[in-house]
Amino acid sequence: MRQSELVYKTYKDWPKDEESKNAGLLIKAGYIEKVSAGIYNILPLGWKVVNKISQIVREELNKIGAQELLLTNLHPKEFWEATGRWESFDALFKTKSRLEKEYALAPTHEEIIFPLMKKIIQSYKDLPKAVYQIHIKFRDELRAKAGILRTREFLMKDLYSFHKDEEDLKRYKELVDQTYLKIFERCGLRAILTKASGGTFSSFSTEFQVPTPAGEDNIFVCYQCNLGYNEEIFSGEKCEKCGSDLEKIKASEVGNTFELSLKFSEAFDLTFLDKDGQRKFVNAGCYGIGITRVFGVIVEVWASEKYLLWPYSVSPFDYHILVLRQEENYLREAENIAKIFEEKGKEVLIDDRREINAGEKLVESDLIGIPVKIILGEKLKDGKIEIVDRIKRKNYEIEKDHLIHFISTHE
Amino acid sequence: MRQSELVYKTYKDWPKDEESKNAGLLIKAGYIEKVSAGIYNILPLGWKVVNKISQIVREELNKIGAQELLLTNLHPKEFWEATGRWESFDALFKTKSRLEKEYALAPTHEEIIFPLMKKIIQSYKDLPKAVYQIHIKFRDELRAKAGILRTREFLMKDLYSFHKDEEDLKRYKELVDQTYLKIFERCGLRAILTKASGGTFSSFSTEFQVPTPAGEDNIFVCYQCNLGYNEEIFSGEKCEKCGSDLEKIKASEVGNTFELSLKFSEAFDLTFLDKDGQRKFVNAGCYGIGITRVFGVIVEVWASEKYLLWPYSVSPFDYHILVLRQEENYLREAENIAKIFEEKGKEVLIDDRREINAGEKLVESDLIGIPVKIILGEKLKDGKIEIVDRIKRKNYEIEKDHLIHFISTHE
Numbered sequence: 165m166r167q168s169e170l171v172y173k174t175y176k177d178w179p180k181d182e183e184s185k186n187a188g189l190l191i192k193a194g195y196i197e198k199v200s201a202g203i204y205n206i207l208p209l210g211w212k213v214v215n216k217i218s219q220i221v222r223e224e225l226n227k228i229g230a231q232e233l234l235l236t237n238l239h240p241k242e243f244w245e246a247t248g249r250w251e252s253f254d255a256l257f258k259t260k261s262r263l264e265k266e267y268a269l270a271p272t273h274e275e276i277i278f279p280l281m282k283k284i285i286q287s288y289k290d291l292p293k294a295v296y297q298i299h300i301k302f303r304d305e306l307r308a309k310a311g312i313l314r315t316r317e318f319l320m321k322d323l324y325s326f327h328k329d330e331e332d333l334k335r336y337k338e339l340v341d342q343t344y345l346k347i348f349e350r351c352g353l354r355a356i357l358t359k360a361s362g363g364t365f366s367s368f369s370t371e372f373q374v375p376t377p378a379g380e381d382n383i384f385v386c387y388q389c390n391l392g393y394n395e396e397i398f399s400g401e402k403c404e405k406c407g408s409d410l411e412k413i414k415a416s417e418v419g420n421t422f423e424l425s426l427k428f429s430e431a432f433d434l435t436f437l438d439k440d441g442q443r444k445f446v447n448a449g450c451y452g453i454g455i456t457r458v459f460g461v462i463v464e465v466w467a468s469e470k471y472l473l474w475p476y477s478v479s480p481f482d483y484h485i486l487v488l489r490q491e492e493n494y495l496r497e498a499e500n501i502a503k504i505f506e507e508k509g510k511e512v513l514i515d516d517r518r519e520i521n522a523g524e525k526l527v528e529s530d531l532i533g534i535p536v537k538i539i540l541g542e543k544l545k546d547g548k549i550e551i552v553d554r555i556k557r558k559n560y561e562i563e564k565d566h567l568i569h570f571i572s573t574h575e
Numbered sequence: 576m577r578q579s580e581l582v583y584k585t586y587k588d589w590p591k592d593e594e595s596k597n598a599g600l601l602i603k604a605g606y607i608e609k610v611s612a613g614i615y616n617i618l619p620l621g622w623k624v625v626n627k628i629s630q631i632v633r634e635e636l637n638k639i640g641a642q643e644l645l646l647t648n649l650h651p652k653e654f655w656e657a658t659g660r661w662e663s664f665d666a667l668f669k670t671k672s673r674l675e676k677e678y679a680l681a682p683t684h685e686e687i688i689f690p691l692m693k694k695i696i697q698s699y700k701d702l703p704k705a706v707y708q709i710h711i712k713f714r715d716e717l718r719a720k721a722g723i724l725r726t727r728e729f730l731m732k733d734l735y736s737f738h739k740d741e742e743d744l745k746r747y748k749e750l751v752d753q754t755y756l757k758i759f760e761r762c763g764l765r766a767i768l769t770k771a772s773g774g775t776f777s778s779f780s781t782e783f784q785v786p787t788p789a790g791e792d793n794i795f796v797c798y799q800c801n802l803g804y805n806e807e808i809f810s811g812e813k814c815e816k817c818g819s820d821l822e823k824i825k826a827s828e829v830g831n832t833f834e835l836s837l838k839f840s841e842a843f844d845l846t847f848l849d850k851d852g853q854r855k856f857v858n859a860g861c862y863g864i865g866i867t868r869v870f871g872v873i874v875e876v877w878a879s880e881k882y883l884l885w886p887y888s889v890s891p892f893d894y895h896i897l898v899l900r901q902e903e904n905y906l907r908e909a910e911n912i913a914k915i916f917e918e919k920g921k922e923v924l925i926d927d928r929r930e931i932n933a934g935e936k937l938v939e940s941d942l943i944g945i946p947v948k949i950i951l952g953e954k955l956k957d958g959k960i961e962i963v964d965r966i967k968r969k970n971y972e973i974e975k976d977h978l979i980h981f982i983s984t985h986e
Contacts, residue, residue: 171642171706173695197691200651200676205691208642208706231582231619237711238728240611259670259680261715261727265611269670269680280608280616284584289930295582295619300648300711304672316672317649519700 165481167515171208174528185378185467186460187311193472193531195480202308202316209532210459212480212511214319217458218298220350220477221321224343228336230294230323235276237300241266243275247431255303257316269302274424274450277324278432285446287437288328292336296323298455310380312460313416319455326446328438330425333447337370337421340451344372344419351458352475353465355418358383358392362422368397372419372453376464379416386410416461419453472533473554481513483571484534488522488541497564498540504568530554538567576892578926582619585939596789596878597871598722604883604942606891613719613727620943621870623891623922625730628869629709631761631888632732635754639747641705641734646687648711652677654686658842666714668727680713685835685861688735689843696857698848699739703747707734709866721791723871724827730866737857739849741836744858748781748832751862755783755830762869763886764876766829769794769803773833779808780833783864784826787875792828795821827872830864883944884965892924894982895945899933899952908975909951915979941965949978 172194179191182198190196195210206214222232238259244250250268257269270276277295285291298321305316312318323340327333341357348355355372362369373383373392383392386403393400393410401410429435429445438444466473474480483505485498495516502512513534515525522541529537539550549567551560553574562570583605590602593609601607606621617625633643649670655661661679668680681687688706696702709732716727723729734751738744752768759766766783773780784794784803794803797814804811804821814821840846840856849855877884885891894916896909906927913923924945926936933952940948950961960978962971964985973981 168700169640171644171695171704197694199647199649199687199690203647203649203651205647205687206645207691208644211644214645229580233582233619233622234617234625234730236610236614236616236728238610238614238713240614243610254673257670257672259668261668262665262717276610276616279610280618283608284582289579293582302649306673317647319645 165511165513167513168517170513174531182311183309184311184313184460185469186313186463189463189467189472189531190312190460193533195472196312202305202314204312204315206456209480213462213474213478214455214459216478216480217351217455218319218321221298221347221453221455224347224350225296225321225323228294228339228343230296230325232297233295234297234299235270235273235280237270237302239268239270239275241268243279244268247275247428249275255305257302257304271301271303272450272452273297273322273324274428278428278434278448281324281326281446282432282434285326285434285436288439291326291328291436291446292332294323294325294336296321296451310378310460312456313378313464314380315456318457321453321455323451325449325451326434327448328436328444328446330423330447333423333425333449337423337449337451340421340449341370344421344451344453347453348372348374348418348458350477352462352477353418353458356383356385356390356392356415358394358415358417359397360394360420361397368423370421371417372421373415374418374461374465375413375415376461377414378461378464379414381415381417382412383415384410384412416457416464417454418458418461419451421451422449424448424450467533471530474533474535476535476555479534480511480532481534482510483512483536483538484529484532485512485514485538485540486522486525486529487514487516488525488539489544490518494540494544497544501538501567505571508572536571538571576922576924578924579928581924585942593722594720595722595724595871596880597724597874600874600878600883600942601723601871604944606883607723613716613725615723615726617867620891624873624885624889625866625870627889627891628762628866629730629732632709632758632864632866635758635761636707636732636734639705639750639754641707641736643708644706645708645710646681646684646691648681648713650679650681650686652679654690655679658686658839660686666716668713668715682712682714683861683863684708684733684735685839689839689845689859692735692737692857693843693845696737696845696847699850702737702739702847702857703743705734705736705747707732707862721789721871723867724789724875725791726867729868732864732866734862736860736862737845738859739847739855739857741834741858744834744836744860748834748860748862751832751860752781755832755862755864758864759783759785759829759869761888763873763888764829764869767794767796767801767803767826769805769826770808771805771831772808780831782828783830783832785829785872785876786824786826787872788825789872789875790825790827792826793823794826795823797821827868827875828865829869829872830862832862833860835859835861878944882941885944885946887946887966890945891922891943892945893921894923894947894949895940895943896923896925896949896951897933897936897940898925898927899936899950900955901929905951905955908955912949912978916982919983947982949982 182188197205358371360371382395388408537552608616769782771782793806799819948963
């Protein structure tokens with residue numbers, strides 16, 4: 165794609181009213197736009213990153229037999245009264261129709277998925293089952309100051325699983341925990357599996373915490389075991405598992421997994437007929453990943469104070485070709501290179517703008533943060549191209565004719 | 576995928592409280608679930624169809640230079656007051672935060688996209704631009720009786736384009752109109768380009784109407800020109816273009832295209848600096864496709880009273896393999912066939928269930944509506960497989976070893 169056609173705008177100054185590094189940089193680089201406190205639009209550059217994160221999540225969840233669907237975000241009041249959360253869930257946005265029917269705007273989907281699964285699950289033969297969606301959620305946050313880490317509307321992946329007994333639920337939760345570690349690693353994040361309280365959902369939970377000063381949680385970490393303990397539930401100084409000293413750090417929660425056990429099954433009478441002819445409640449689990457939060461945490465972890473930098477796996481484009489001279493053949497060369505890469509399934513952004521000078525292009529490219537730059541400058545006269553890999557922190561000068569081979573064998 | 580693992584449930588009886596053919600059949604066949612009047616969940620089978628429709632839309636819009644993004648659905652009240660629609664838009668759902676801030680739940684996104692583009696468009700060099708999203712919308716409908724054709728929450732593709740003058744806007748709208756015809760054709764629908772009024776958006780509009788008795792609109796059609804006139808704005812008996820007799824039919828609107836011209840640009844002061852140094856208002860267009868409505872209209876047009884049938888292009892699976900006997904080697908054979916197709920990028924559903932008899936499997940397969948069935952029954956003993964193509968209305972009996980070649984050359 166030609167940068168002159170891309171719908172974006174970068175800014176020289178830090179956006180006013182934006183304290184957080186993640187939203188500040190993403191606005192500055194044209195990835196998101198702030199609508200009002202805690203509410204953002206995701207622009208084409210940002211949407212490409214979000215989709216790459218979502219795609220990684222989908223691939224890994226499909227591997228463990230979860231099936232994608234889409235649940236409504238308008239939840240009739242009576243569903244939330246059934247669990248007592250119509251009154252007790254503080255951050256619940258509510259709306260009322262012209263016909264005076266009241267709805268909750270979904271902050272989570274237990275109230276919808278349990279009545280749905282009640283229609284599908286009848287016997288032990290219908291278990292286990294796991295379904296997920298990647299969809300927006302709404303939360304009426306009192307304060308929104310962490311950029312896109314805590315917003316009033318956000319994208320979330322929520323997975324729900326249903327089992328014949330507690331043992332099978334524990335087996336699947338373990339599988340999801342391992343899958344989550346893989347997902348975050350593929351997104352360029354080292355997440356620490358952290359023991360925490362269960363909030364309104366269950367008695368305890370597992371959080372996936374990424375160390376970052378921007379985090380809202382304090383956790384005690386054992387780097388030996390790669391295990392964490394949320395300070396909410398823990399105050400010791402030694403790892404429960406290996407006895408090593410723990411370090412207290414700030415971290416941001418990118419995912420969580422809960423054993424709901426029978427809690428919602430009892431509220432919605434979700435039962436099945438077991439092999440032995442007995443009617444039993446279904447054991448259930450729920451598992452979240454904050455997709456837009458992952459987007460923001462990647463910025464917190466990977467970017468400098470001034471410039472974004474994306475892991476190869478979620479970068480909006482694979483290569484950023486900078487055309488630093490005005491002569492026609494430079495742009496033609498860029499288009500040729502892009503075409504070859506695009507045929508290999510790679511995405512390329514070409515800075516083709518004529519009114520922007522070389523220095524500005526280089527700085528803006530750093531801001532946008534595509535990890536690999538291909539620079540067509542002065543030296544192209546001698547058949548040379550410069551490649552900058554910002555992740556490996558290396559610059560290469562190579563023969564033009566060797567470019568494709570070089571890049572293909574580089575990663 | 577094995578049908579024993581698929582999250583779905585079919586019903587023998589017509590769902591109560593469901594008058595419409597589309598929602599009735601989709602519930603019966605396990606594609607959607609009704610939550611309450613005008614509110615549905617989309618189950619895995621349905622979500623696969625919806626994604627195939629969305630993918631067709633994306634491919635065609637990307638070809639005409641439109642870029643995908645995601646806009647918020649929580650619209651601060653002041654944005655809607657700026658256009659006067661906070662009060663005048665009847666079907667607007669509203670919500671209020673704990674901090675007493677009021678929001679509209681997006682039924683459309685002009686109020687958000689214009690302030691956004693104001694930050695991006697400064698000069699004639701920034702034009703034209705086109706952006707779209709595929710996202711849920713909310714409308715507080717007084718009546719919801721057409722199944723998924725008119726719901727309180729629905730998936731929509733909305734595209735917005737921005738131009739230096741009316742001529743360029745008209746050029747792009749013409750391009751979108753032609754693209755829409757291609758999109759609907761790829762989805763198995765013959766849409767009629769229909770002249771209509773502009774509603775609250777503009778003085779006139781173009782609707783894409785699909786003839787069906789379930790439609791809520793009456794249009795006059797000239798089959799000669801493949802042109803329609805919505806009865807709202809027309810009462811003649813002859814085509815304006817060729818003079819032929821018109822036929823009055825019922826139709827359902829699957830898309831529309833509007834020239835907004837300067838309407839919203841004036842409200843949000845969206846201007847640009849032209850070549851001649853003059854500041855001018857941006858000419859804009861907006862263009863919708865009801866994604867979940869297309870899903871429903873395909874059912875209205877393609878299904879019988881009893882059974883679904885999907886066009887090849889949007890079927891949840893390409894092939895439905897029915898294993899009609901209990902012997903182990905039948906299922907093994909099915910898995911082998913599926914594997915070969917899946918390596919070719921095709922999706923296969925295998926009815927592997929042991930407790931269901933052959934007759935029931937055949938009937939349920941018709942209900943689910945995958946157009947091509949591969950039947951492994953009695954005759955497999957003699958090395959024969961039966962293939963049923965419900966679109967071509969043909970049955971084939973072929974040698975097992977010829978299956979892959981046969982299917983690959985069949986379409």
